[in-house]
Amino acid sequence: MGFQYISLDEAIERAGLRMVVVGDIPSPWGEAAKGILHIKRIGWAAVRLSYDDPRIKEWAGQRSGPVAILDREPPRSGWADILMLAERLAPEPSLLPADPGERALMFGLAHEICGEGGLGWSRRLQLIDAGLRGEGGFPQPAAGYLARKYGYRPETAASADRRVAHLLRLLSGRLQRQLDAGRPYYLGDGVTALDVYSATFMAMFAPLSEDVCRMERWNRRALETLDEATSAAIDPILIAHRDMMYEKHLELPLAL
Ligand SMILES: N[C@@H](CCC(=O)N[C@@H](CS)C(=O)NCC(=O)O)C(=O)O
Structure with missing residues (x-):
């Protein structure tokens, strides 16, 4: 569409x-x-x-x-x-699990990806911190603007690093248990909004290739900045799940 x-x-x-x-x-x-x-x-x-x-x-x-x-x-x-x-x-197809418990779990996990203090938020703080230190991340002027806007403080950089690693492991742990049960999605048997969030937020760690996601060199370089601990926390199943989502449910190339 x-x-x-x-x-x-x-x-x-x-x-x-x-x-x-x-x-x-x-x-x-x-x-x-x-x-x-x-x-x-x-x-x-x-x-x-x-x-x-x-x-x-x-x-x-x-x-x-x-x-x-x-x-x-x-x-x-x-x-x-x-x-x-x-x-x-458009109630159908619903992107919410039908089971009330699973639905609550979905909102909880989605908050951990999209909400304040969540994966995207903490990753942004990581990329601001790297940018301000001149070690990759967002280019300096953008890093300064985002730092003021999204509550960056140098002393919280380490806790953002920990949050990112914990949340990546939380997601891959859940996905692995589902895969072990023969299920390719985060919850139950079908696609939910949580699958969409996980797939799209991987762009902050491993952006899609240039042929399907064209962007300026410095933006790509920013998103690809990875320290050792973050890199170690990215289980390849998160990227494989992202690829499956783009192949089956989402639209390529991205229109940015
Ligand atoms: N309001 C959104 C989060 C939106 C957000 O963080 N937007 C960023 C995404 S990169 C943005 O607009 N950045 C550019 C800017 O702030 O100028 C939510 O709470 O779900």
């Missing part, structure tokens, strides 16, 4: 579902939201996040991505709010 990029003016004017997305880099929150809409075959129009037009903040309520806006409803920027909006617009 493809989507079209439109101008901010057009997006503000038109009805339906529009989503502000970060350009030039496979932002995992944005790629997850795109993936959910794709699986559910929900039509939408994309607006690239711009840093020079004040109206984006007025319209979307913030200058970050993704922000999903349906008709005149309030903007939704949280991963769970975007997921629930998609479930409302």
